[in-house]
Amino acid sequence: MGKLLVLRDRLGTRIGIGVTFHPAESLDALPHGEMDGNSGLPEDQAELEDRLASEFEDFVQGEAPLGVLWISVDQAHSLRSTHGTRACEAMIEGVEQTLANGLKPTEEIARWGDDEFLVLSHQRNAAMLAARAQVLAGLARTTDFRWWGDRITLTVSIGAAQAELGETLAQLREHR
DSSP: OEEEEEEEOTTOOEEEEEEEEOOGGGGGGSOOOOOOTTTSSOHHHHHHHHHHHHHHHHHHTTSOOOEEEEEEETTHHHHHHHHOHHHHHHHHHHHHHHHHHTOOTTOEEEEOSSSEEEEEEOOSSHHHHHHHHHHHHHHHHTOOEEETTEEEOOOEEEEEEEOOTTOOHHHHHHTO
16 A cells, blocks of 8 residues: 655655555554544534434424535545645645635535535525535635645535435435
């Protein structure tokens, strides 16, 4: 298992590529992210699971429409393999901040996975939710992310689902 790293001089100019390897027996000792001790899910994902269940219950009670957007950063895997985990994490955090700044007051965003976010939205119908997804995709592209002087253009893929009466929370999550 190896990871390519771009080598740079003091001025940030590329001077080569390095490969790092970890012996198989030491893989369990490598950090795998902070986990919430109770659920095994990352802390913000566990909190968002609870929030999603609460919002879905409000929808069932007729209090508010509910839409869910799953946003995945397209370049995450390639950046992680070419520049490493720190670069990828910095990029994900930048995208999250950009998206969070563009949310409506009734929307929430949180990490859903390594390179994915979940947005809870209260758009009134599927067409409005799709339009909102387009706005957020355009907003994500404005993230100015640079790593060692290289500007990395970002795009996201977005899946959207509008909660419908008679549907369960599990069915809503399957629309992903």
